[in-house]
Amino acid sequence: MTNRNYNFGAGPAMLPTPVMERAQQEFLNYRGIGASVVEISHRSRDFMDIIEATDALLTELAGIPKNYRILYVHGGAQMQFSAIPMNLINRNPDRKAAYVVSGNFANLAAAEAARYGEIDTSCNSADANFDRIPQFRADAVDQASSYVHITSNNTIYGTRWNVFPDTGNIPLIADMTSELLSREFEIDRFGVVFASLQKNLGPSGLAIVIIRDDLLDHALPETPGLLNYRSCADKRSLANTINTFAVYMMKLVLEWLDSEGGVAAIERRNAEKAALLYQTIDESDFYLGTAWTPHRSHMNVTFKLAENELLGTFLHEAEANGLYALKGHRKVGGARASIYNAMPVEGCRALADFMRHFERRRV
Numbered sequence: 001m002t003n004r005n006y007n008f009g010a011g012p013a014m015l016p017t018p019v020m021e022r023a024q025q026e027f028l029n030y031r032g033i034g035a036s037v038v039e040i041s042h043r044s045r046d047f048m049d050i051i052e053a054t055d056a057l058l059t060e061l062a063g064i065p066k067n068y069r070i071l072y073v074h075g076g077a078q079m080q081f082s083a084i085p086m087n088l089i090n091r092n093p094d095r096k097a098a099y100v101v102s103g104n105f106a107n108l109a110a111a112e113a114a115r116y117g118e119i120d121t122s123c124n125s126a127d128a129n130f131d132r133i134p135q136f137r138a139d140a141v142d143q144a145s146s147y148v149h150i151t152s153n154n155t156i157y158g159t160r161w162n163v164f165p166d167t168g169n170i171p172l173i174a175d176m177t178s179e180l181l182s183r184e185f186e187i188d189r190f191g192v193v194f195a196s197l198q199k200n201l202g203p204s205g206l207a208i209v210i211i212r213d214d215l216l217d218h219a220l221p222e223t224p225g226l227l228n229y230r231s232c233a234d235k236r237s238l239a240n241t242i243n244t245f246a247v248y249m250m251k252l253v254l255e256w257l258d259s260e261g262g263v264a265a266i267e268r269r270n271a272e273k274a275a276l277l278y279q280t281i282d283e284s285d286f287y288l289g290t291a292w293t294p295h296r297s298h299m300n301v302t303f304k305l306a307e308n309e310l311l312g313t314f315l316h317e318a319e320a321n322g323l324y325a326l327k328g329h330r331k332v333g334g335a336r337a338s339i340y341n342a343m344p345v346e347g348c349r350a351l352a353d354f355m356r357h358f359e360r361r362r363v
């Protein structure tokens with residue numbers, strides 16, 4: 001029996017139930033080969049078929065142009081916080097980069113990059129407790145910068161970039177961990193887009209890096225081989241044993257997304273889901289949204305209760321009603337509903353109904 005909650009956890013997050021069922025069905029005996037997908041060589045034909053199909057699906061769903069490569073890199077998104085500067089800060093030997101600090105992960109990325117060069121973090125919304133994306137001015141960026149780094153969706157604070165910045169000839173790098181494939185965007189505006197899988201794409205521990213060809217060859221000499229984008233590209237991410245299970249799960253998630261109508265269709269559904277929750281928040285004085293309205297995320301809906309002492313009861317009753325993992329991040333407090341692609345509309349409707357019901361019994 002499947003008895004699955006609506007799981008609003010920020011990550012690792014819920015995956016589509018049909019994907020979980022498919023993985024379960026195939027787990028002992030993958031497609032009749034008599035072994036599990038976790039028991040076969042990363043160089044076997046069966047696994048090569050999986051990774052090639054994953055590449056093809058991602059290329060189609062995200063509209064990745066021919067001059068970009070897809071890399072699978074160990075260590076999740078935060079490993080990329082190191083890999084990005086190691087591979088790119090030396091594009092210009094001045095070793096400068098600009099990081100737009102729109103939240104905690106942006107801050108961590110900038111701090112890691114500061115080991116390798118001079119990092120400009122002047123575009124920053126810390127003063128507003130990251131309730132918005134800071135105003136970006138391209139003309140304020142040092143033209144000698146090797147790249148500009150942004151976080152497209154801020155998982156903890158519940159904000160997102162609506163319009164991506166134009167950085168001219170300076171490559172734009174985006175951490176899209178909490179929203180890749182949740183909305184359409186033009187990859188060719190970016191030099192590199194990366195995401196770990198556990199929000200929208202699969203299990204944790206692996207990141208995908210989508211990188212423009214001309215950015216592959218700038219690594220600092222001390223860059224570890226497994227993080228060197230050129231060698232990852234040349235070895236097709238198989239220099240050592242890749243996380244085969246994560247790639248397999250990602251393939252199932254991409255097949256599911258394709259069957260749901262692709263990114264344009266899921267983007268509409270995500271907007272509908274987010275609207276159900278934001279409407280509930282905006283109609284009441286009992287709930288207070290924590291993100292500035294124009295920059296609200298469609299993936300992470302953050303809110304507080306006007307009477308903060310009710311939060312514990314709210315979370316407890318929500319869980320008793322099958323609405324799981326709604327506690328906000330400690331840096332913001334309150335509640336957070338993470339509603340990635342796998343969250344059905346019904347889950348958001350159930351949460352909105354619960355919120356109204358909880359309010360009615362309190363006021």
Ligand SMILES: *Cc1c(COP(=O)(O)O)cnc(C)c1O
Pocket residue numbers: 011075076077078079105151153154155175176177178196197199204205
């Ligand atoms: C979750 C998250 C990360 C951290 O990912 P790890 O795989 O744990 O390193 C980084 N950036 C963003 C935007 C995230 O949402």
